Amino acid sequence: MSDSDSRQQDDSDTTDFGFTEVRRDEKASLVKGVFDSVASRYDLMNDLMSGGIHRFWKRFTIELSAVRPGQTVLDIAGGTGDLAAKFSRLVGDEGQVILADINNAMLEVGRDRLIDKGAIGNVSVVQCDAQYLPFEDNSIDCITIAFGLRNVTDKSLALESMHRVLKPGGRVLVLEFSKPVNPMLEKLYDTYSFKVLPTLGKLVADDDASYRYLAESIRRHPDQDTLLGMMEDAGFADCRYHNMTGGIVAVHRGVKA
Amino acid sequence: MTQQHDPAIVTAALAGVEAALARATALAPEAQQALRRMGETLIAIEFTSPAVEVFVHIHNDGHVSLASYNEAKPAVRVRGTLESFLGLATADDPAATLINSDIEVIGNTAPLLELQSIVTKMDVDWEAPLVTALGDVAGHQLAESLRGLFSWGEQAMSRLRRQLSEFILEEGRLSPPAAELEWFYGEVQSLSLRVDRLESRARRLLARIEALSS
Numbered sequence: 001m002s003d004s005d006s007r008q009q010d011d012s013d014t015t016d017f018g019f020t021e022v023r024r025d026e027k028a029s030l031v032k033g034v035f036d037s038v039a040s041r042y043d044l045m046n047d048l049m050s051g052g053i054h055r056f057w058k059r060f061t062i063e064l065s066a067v068r069p070g071q072t073v074l075d076i077a078g079g080t081g082d083l084a085a086k087f088s089r090l091v092g093d094e095g096q097v098i099l100a101d102i103n104n105a106m107l108e109v110g111r112d113r114l115i116d117k118g119a120i121g122n123v124s125v126v127q128c129d130a131q132y133l134p135f136e137d138n139s140i141d142c143i144t145i146a147f148g149l150r151n152v153t154d155k156s157l158a159l160e161s162m163h164r165v166l167k168p169g170g171r172v173l174v175l176e177f178s179k180p181v182n183p184m185l186e187k188l189y190d191t192y193s194f195k196v197l198p199t200l201g202k203l204v205a206d207d208d209a210s211y212r213y214l215a216e217s218i219r220r221h222p223d224q225d226t227l228l229g230m231m232e233d234a235g236f237a238d239c240r241y242h243n244m245t246g247g248i249v250a251v252h253r254g255v256k257a
Numbered sequence: 258m259t260q261q262h263d264p265a266i267v268t269a270a271l272a273g274v275e276a277a278l279a280r281a282t283a284l285a286p287e288a289q290q291a292l293r294r295m296g297e298t299l300i301a302i303e304f305t306s307p308a309v310e311v312f313v314h315i316h317n318d319g320h321v322s323l324a325s326y327n328e329a330k331p332a333v334r335v336r337g338t339l340e341s342f343l344g345l346a347t348a349d350d351p352a353a354t355l356i357n358s359d360i361e362v363i364g365n366t367a368p369l370l371e372l373q374s375i376v377t378k379m380d381v382d383w384e385a386p387l388v389t390a391l392g393d394v395a396g397h398q399l400a401e402s403l404r405g406l407f408s409w410g411e412q413a414m415s416r417l418r419r420q421l422s423e424f425i426l427e428e429g430r431l432s433p434p435a436a437e438l439e440w441f442y443g444e445v446q447s448l449s450l451r452v453d454r455l456e457s458r459a460r461r462l463l464a465r466i467e468a469l470s471s
Contacts, residue, residue, distance in 0.1 A: 056268040063268070065324040114424040251264075 015153050017217030027153045028129070030105055034210045035079075035151075039105035041205045043080050048200055055082075058146060061175045061251050063087050064242075069140035069148045070094040074156075074165070076130045077101055077148020081110030081119070087144075088119035091164045098140075100133075101148075128236050130158040135165040146175040150221035159234035166256040169203035172236060178243070179223040193218065224250045264325060267309055268383050271323040278321050288379040291371075293319035298368045301331035306338045313372070333364035346373065 014021045017030050038045060046054045062083065067073055069092040074111055075084045078099040087097045099114070101107045111125050128134050130145065130152050143162050152158045162172050180186040193215035201211025222230060224241050227250075231239045236254025243250050272448040282289050292315055300313040335342075337360035348354035351373045355362065362369070383403070388396030425431045433441070 053265060053269070056265045056272060059272060060264045060268045060325070063324045066326075066328040242264050244263060246263070247264075 016217070016220045017215045018220065024153055028102065029150045034213050035103040036105045037207050037210045038201075038205055039079075039103070039109050040050065040140075042106065042109065043082070045201065045204055045211070048198060048204060053245060054147075057175060057249050057251070059081055060242070060244065061144060061146060061173050062090070064251060064253055065142050065144060065171065065173055067091060067095075067142050072096045072098070072139065074098045074100060074133075074135070074140045074143045076133075076143060076145040076162070077151070078144075078146075079106040079110055079148075081114045081117075083144055083146055084110065084123055085114055085117045085119045088114070088123050091122060094120060095122055097123045098126055098135075099123060100130075102129050114157075131161055133161045133165050135221070137164050140165050140168045141167055141170045143170070143172045144175070145173070147177065149176050149227075150217050154223070156230055156234060159231055159236070163235045163256055168256055171253060171255045172231070174227065174231070174252040174254075176227070176252075177218040177221060178227075178247055181243060182246035185248070189248060191197050216221065226249055226251075227252055262307065262309060262441050267325045271325060275321065275323045278323075281379065282319065282321070284381045284385055285369070285379045289319045291375045292321065293317070295368060295371060295375075299327065299329055299331040300369060300372065301324070301334040302338050302342065302358075303334060303336040304342065305336060315368075315372070331364065333362065333366060333369050335369060336361040346376070353378075429467065433467065 007135075013024060015024045015027050016022075017027050022030060035042075050057075057153050065073070066088045067087060069090070072095060073084075073087045073091060075081075075087060075097065078084050078101055081099055084097050091097060097119075099107070099110055100250040101110065107125055107127055114120065114123055114125075126134070130148065131154055142169040143166060145158075147161075149155055149158065159172075166172060180189050194212070197215050198208040198212045201214075202208040205211070223225075224243065224247065228239050228241055231252060231254045234254075235256070237257040239252065239254040241250045279357065282292065295315050297317055300325050302311045302313065303309075304311070310325060312324045312331065314322045314324065316322065316329070319467040341358045341360045344358060345351055345354050345360060351370055355366070355370075384397065384400040390396065391399060402415075426434055
């Protein structure tokens with residue numbers, strides 16, 4: 001997807017829902033349906049889909065965050081709370097972690113997991129839309145959004161909203177599926193995504209449609225350079241990205257100047 | 258944008274080492290106490306070949322975490338090839354090895370040597386998890402058998418190494434003795450110096466000829 005494509009997409013009345021074009025006001029409820037369906041088995045499916053590698057993608061994202069004790073971290077689309085639990089230890093008692101997600105079912109699972117892991121006291125749970133973050137301007141030290149941006153209706157609006165709430169010098173980290181850099185790997189990955197993934201979804205969560213949407217939404221998501229451009233357009237400075245597992249996933253980093 | 262390695266692979270490797278280290282230190286109380294005494298310490302290890310950076314973070318509670326990215330200023334940064342680091346890790350006299358190797362050290366070497374000492378002296382009580390899993394009698398017996406097996410393995414390896422060395426030098430005459438090799442290296446070095454001297458004389462002579470002809 002080119003930069004102009006993404007701009008056009010953001011300005012039109014319709015948006016993508018996987019490979020289907022839907023009305024912009026419809027997408028949030030459709031995405032909600034998907035995540036309501038997969039919430040209870042989301043982590044298990046992530047492990048099955050990625051062979052457990054998603055833990056290393058997330059671990060590297062946490063390293064890049066360079067979060068220190070006493071800081072405030074916002075984990076958008078934090079879902080089942082695995083990043084939030086780790087940030088909770090890093091920021092310590094003086095810091096604060098906000099686990100945010102638009103989907104209540106995912107948040108409920110996340111909140112229960114955090115309690116089970118003992119991540120309480122410095123973690124708050126907020127149900128909100130990434131496009132309209134309900135936080136004060138310049139109030140957050142670090143924002144992460146892992147495998148969430150592609151489900152947002154207007155990605156540019158979400159990035160601008162993140163830029164607004166970040167403190168100057170604060171950083172955003174976007175961990176998301178991206179475009180494999182090797183054509184052979186891309187073909188293999190396509191076969192896996194459209195043949196194996198829905199079958200796994202059917203077997204494990206009895207829901208192949210939701211997992212087909214996940215595969216389709218990954219293909220519709222902007223590639224590495226397009227997303228980098230969108231972050232720069234949203235006002236972030238010193239933007240860069242790291243490809244992981246051959247570009248299947250990339251983590252983008254930007255700083256609020 | 259170019260990157261030299263896949264961060265996911267390095268992160269996975271570090272996560273594996275970190276988990277193994279955590280299990281080993283949990284079974285070695287003395288090492289855990291020594292790590293706690295070190296306090297908050299960050300050591301940066303920079304491998305030049307392959308180009309990978311590893312940060313060893315020792316926390317106040319004795320927990321050790323490994324990362325490929327850290328923005329804090331390390332107490333000490335060491336730079337060198339993977340081979341040099343392996344040599345340092347297995348050395349009996351790490352200080353001498355560090356001085357004689359091509360490893361570059363920036364900062365305070367004390368925490369580095371302390372960590373090396375803790376790792377080499379680490380006395381892991383492998384019997385504890387076996388006893389927990391199998392009970393006192395079976396766990397102890399299995400641990401004893403394993404100790405015997407390891408001890409026999411070490412002795413067998415040592416014997417094999419000695420016999421192999423004797424065969425290569427004496428029976429097969431596949432390699433010259435160390436003294437002969439040292440004499441040969443000395444001769445090569447002396448020849449190299451003589452060639453250098455000859456080369457510089459020839460250059461001087463050429464320069465003189467050119468000066469006379471002009």
